[in-house]
Amino acid sequence: MKIIITLAYLLSSILFIYGLKNLSSPKTARMGNFYAMLAMLIAIVVTLLDKKIVDFTFIIAGLVIGSAIGVIAAKKVHMTAMPQMVAMFNGLGGGASAFVALAVYYRMTAEPQLNIIISVVISLFIGALTLTGSLVAYGKLQGLLKSAPVIFKMHQTLNLLLFTSFVIMGIFFTINPNNSSSLLAILAIASVLGVLFVIPIGGANMPVVISLLNSCSGLAAASTGFVLSNNVLIISGALVGASGLILTRIMCKAMNRSLADVIFGAIGGVVSEDIGKKDKQRVIKYAEEDASMILESAQSIIIIPGYGLAVAQAQFALYEMAKTLIEKGISVRYAIHPVAGRMPGHMNVLLAEANVPYDLLFDLGDINADFQNTDVALVVGANDVVNPAARVDKNSPLYGMPILNADKAKTVIICKRSLSPGFSGVDNELFYSKKTMMIFGDAKDSINTMVKLLKA
């Protein structure tokens, strides 16, 4: 029996890896997700055959309640709200790990083994930290908490102090595992640390936090695997941990920040002094009529959507406009900056929901060279990601950040609410360029007007 269970867990691990491998193309991705589901199902069924399980009441109750909530959440959630949903799920995964660690401790009968003790400590710590950290992230993204960074005096000192006391408590517990109070102290410390970790991070840095918490939820699962000496948990947890780390790195790079900067820096909202001094007269306001004429006479257009697009709920109007232009024989493509949404890849999902076919969506690296041969770059609700200062101005906080070269196109049309700076707080000289047409107003209204004009 033991052999069958072990082999089934191996099969499950293979299917998880195979599933993730299939995520490398949109054609196979859905199948990949299905393989991962199958892997999960195998792991669960095999576990239920375990001799250690004597009572199924609570298992069934838990599965039914959990599934019901899961199904409703997955069906109801708006695509714009994906970041907070993922944040919440990260937290639940971490929480489950913490509770399993505690449960394992409370059912230990014989003198516990050293490897289990160490694993319980680590699992509890990562799990609880992921749970509270994710809850704060959820609160910020959902608007329940202020999204601006909250930082107080001695913040980092306090974090360090808490971490040190965790290590001390961990050693106490390892020496004397019968004393449950040190374990509960670890639970408390980790919970507080999770909150303190996420609360100083805000606004544009949220994609990094979600990625990092994603990684933590994987590591929490892996640590539960260490507690239970179960390889399928260790392997799948490690896969998730690696995935989260990769995404964290990509997000940091796209925002031109180091991870340490994001976690300990609490920057954002630092307004550069030049603002206000700029001669705003140079901005020429255009009307939708002008823009639609330019669009109509173009041969190639690249659309650069930013999160402002999603805020204005203008994805569908944008799709309508792109469709009209394509029907007129104009080449229309989308350039997606890695931080265009509120989580990695978010903008792609929002556009896919608006029926934009994915072969029109291009990553920064794949399309940036094409801007110079493009007639119109249409920027909707984006700012920092097209700021040419990132390329040339060594004093700009954006300097070095990879940007979309909208300024290389023959004409730039920018739909924006106002001249207000982006998250970086830096002014954008592209707004003042001679080839730029600024259209102020709600993106949805502006685009809808242009659609009407184009169809007329």
Added chain:
Amino acid sequence: MIEPLLISVYIFVLAIFVGFETITKVPPLLHTPLMSGTNAISGITLVGSLISAGSGHSKVSTILGLIAVIFATINVVGGFLVTDRMLEMFKKGNKKD
């Protein structure tokens, strides 16, 4: 006594490498489904939760196990379903919708 832990560390490190190799190939287009999908996978903790909830050792252990089962199940079911919902929306252009 420490030996089983070392073997686990062994597996863990190798799996991290597999993860890096596999996931680096996922295009930015699919990063959100990747995240929600891996999120669901991290709900594998459910396996541990089930044993805790069903082993009937002590009340505390069972209750903790029950909470863990609920949390992990939401994570697994919700995560996979929402990933599928997203992936379904990704369509290629040349077929008219």
